[in-house]
Amino acid sequence: MIPVPIAVFVSGGGTNLQALLDAERAGALRSGRIALTVSSSPAAFALERAQARGIPASVIARKNYASAADYDAAFPRLLDEYGIRLIALAGFFAVLGATVLEAYKGRIINVHPSLLPAFGGRGFYGLKVHEAALARGVKVTGATVHFVNGVIDGGEIIAQKAVSVHDGDTPETLQQRVMREAEWVLYPAATEAVCAALLRQDA
Template sequence: MKLGFLASHGGSAARHLVAACRTGTLDAVPVALVSNNSRSPALAWAREAGLLAAHLSSAKFPDPDDLDDQITRFLVDAGADTLVLSGYMRELGPRVLSAFTGRVVNIHPSLLPRHGGRGLYGDRVHESVLASGDAESGATVHLVTAGIDEGPVLAQSRVPVLSGDTLDTLKARVQAVEGDLMLRAVQGLTRTE
């Protein structure tokens, strides 16, 4: 398995998986990272880690079809066969989804299908969980399809929502399970090849 990553900010899932590849915990090779944010810490980290890295955004490619084509071409040329969204804050285009059908995974900071869909990302998800009064939250790894957060669920980890939780305390509890959850889900993909 050759992993390509898309990240907008820190890329914690990418970092976790690359470390797992390098220790032999994950039988895969990390090859490339795309960011839509030229100042993304993930982009700088990827370059330092020896991955092919590119800033590809609507600022550089205003035509959505052109941007979709550029992202697809970069990842295919890098040799990626599986994509991991690591906090990527943009919708993927049809060319990327077609080139990597059934091989694009994302982690969402709630137990999908609750608190998912358009407009529910990052801190907004945790705010939605807290406002709902749910007794638990967690993280979900799912296959990415054309719908937002609608693809088949591959794995979930649950965490309690505690009395007195704030956005920051709930977010920290969810983030603490995300790396290992993503690793288990990607390991599952390697076993299905």
């Protein structure tokens, strides 16, 4: 079967995009192919990662649209051009509107740097998640891949992977360990599983 075309949405460095690209190159992402990268910022280093791999990239920034409705409508138009069937959020800091959520219902996934529902929801992103985990004194954290719906970090959980918190951890060291041990392993595997399920639906 033809692999599922994936659009990876980014805003910053794109380390999870890189993990997906590496998985595709290694043959671990067989049921999907990364067909497009969409960034909320023209300065995102993730765009350079996409360019280096020859992946088409586009910037859709809120400031370039007169209204939220116009901004929201820009996504399906672009995604339709590339025949996208799955959206993978990878450090995408913008909030998707109802038009996108409805058009791609059940076909938007995200990786979050905690074991949801812990340290999830509005305001929990990046280092803030790890700061909160350390402040709470948890001994185990990790990453979660979940479907995206209208509730921030509230969609159905697809997979989780635990990571130990070490004595002396800082938010930065914990973030790096969660990325290496959980996010970069879990996200490609979960993306492959979702793409495989979409292909089975086609069969």
